[in-house]
Amino acid sequence: xxxxxxxxxxxxxxxxxxxxxxxxxxxxxxxxxxxxxxxxxxxxxxxxxxxxxxxxxxxxxxxxxxxxxxxxxxxxxxxxxxxxxxxxxxxxxxxxxxxxxxxxxxxxxxxxxxxxxxxxxxxxxxxxxxxxxxxx
Amino acid sequence: xxxxxxxxxxxxxxxxxxxxxxxxxxxxxxxxxxxxxxxxxxxxxxxxxxxxxxxxxxxxxxxxxxxxxxxxxxxxxxxxxxxxxxxxxxxxxxxxxxxxxxxxxxxxxxxxxxxxxxxxxxxxxxxxxxxxxxxxxxxxxxxxxxxxxxxxxxxxxxxxxxxxxxxxxxxxxxxxxxxxxxxx
Numbered sequence: 001x002x003x004x005x006x007x008x009x010x011x012x013x014x015x016x017x018x019x020x021x022x023x024x025x026x027x028x029x030x031x032x033x034x035x036x037x038x039x040x041x042x043x044x045x046x047x048x049x050x051x052x053x054x055x056x057x058x059x060x061x062x063x064x065x066x067x068x069x070x071x072x073x074x075x076x077x078x079x080x081x082x083x084x085x086x087x088x089x090x091x092x093x094x095x096x097x098x099x100x101x102x103x104x105x106x107x108x109x110x111x112x113x114x115x116x117x118x119x120x121x122x123x124x125x126x127x128x129x130x131x132x133x134x135x136x
Numbered sequence: 137x138x139x140x141x142x143x144x145x146x147x148x149x150x151x152x153x154x155x156x157x158x159x160x161x162x163x164x165x166x167x168x169x170x171x172x173x174x175x176x177x178x179x180x181x182x183x184x185x186x187x188x189x190x191x192x193x194x195x196x197x198x199x200x201x202x203x204x205x206x207x208x209x210x211x212x213x214x215x216x217x218x219x220x221x222x223x224x225x226x227x228x229x230x231x232x233x234x235x236x237x238x239x240x241x242x243x244x245x246x247x248x249x250x251x252x253x254x255x256x257x258x259x260x261x262x263x264x265x266x267x268x269x270x271x272x273x274x275x276x277x278x279x280x281x282x283x284x285x286x287x288x289x290x291x292x293x294x295x296x297x298x299x300x301x302x303x304x305x306x307x308x309x310x311x312x313x314x315x316x317x318x319x320x
Contacts, residue, residue, distance in 0.1 A: 045320055103213075103318040103319060104320075107263060107316035
């Protein structure tokens, strides 16, 4: 009665890198080595959310890109963009700004020759409501 | 920089308080990770895929698997667990059930029917509806695991047992344990 237990994390490649855009036009670009600019042993997202190198309230847009496609969440009104084309996952613009959600969901899948899958999850939260765009 | 994840397994007699397995594979600095889980009559890591139990009535040993998270991350959350059957490789005889649960309590594995494993994975449970799993920096047996992990640590035990009812033939079954998690 076999149950395969393999995760080969060497095969886990970071497909998308993020770009954080601030109100004054400043951009923070995640680099492929994904290292914090502030603290050894931390990753780039640490600089955005966990020890913000610039105030979180100044973060207005957050993008991820693989160099071809660009996915965006706008934290001022909650709209999303794919390659510059805007759309909403709400009936109207969100008032009062929203909180960024960005994570990578890892899964070990059944019956797959590729044992590991990463889904990039980009969106926002506000008062118990969340809208997340999942990108393979 | 990213989180790393490795499968681990506890075997042997329960020891300590809270109880854990005497033999720990993959725990701490150990890298003897299990590569497959065979629901057989042995309380051991891995096992030959030719091993089978049955005909029923009989149960496999309860297997105590868990994940170890390491590497670099800010937060691990939303961990879920299921066991998926692969229809292309076999099927579950209605008299064969895979029972499981997410628990922090280790007991010496035996072939006695484990009534504490209440989820029947023989009925397809997709990972979106999988069992929620908590974590701890100390071990799968920790008394107060949390839904978010902010430093290297472990999931609770993902305990499973194959339960074969009377009349079921001996044989093999290919399934895959599925765990997902969100990383920031």
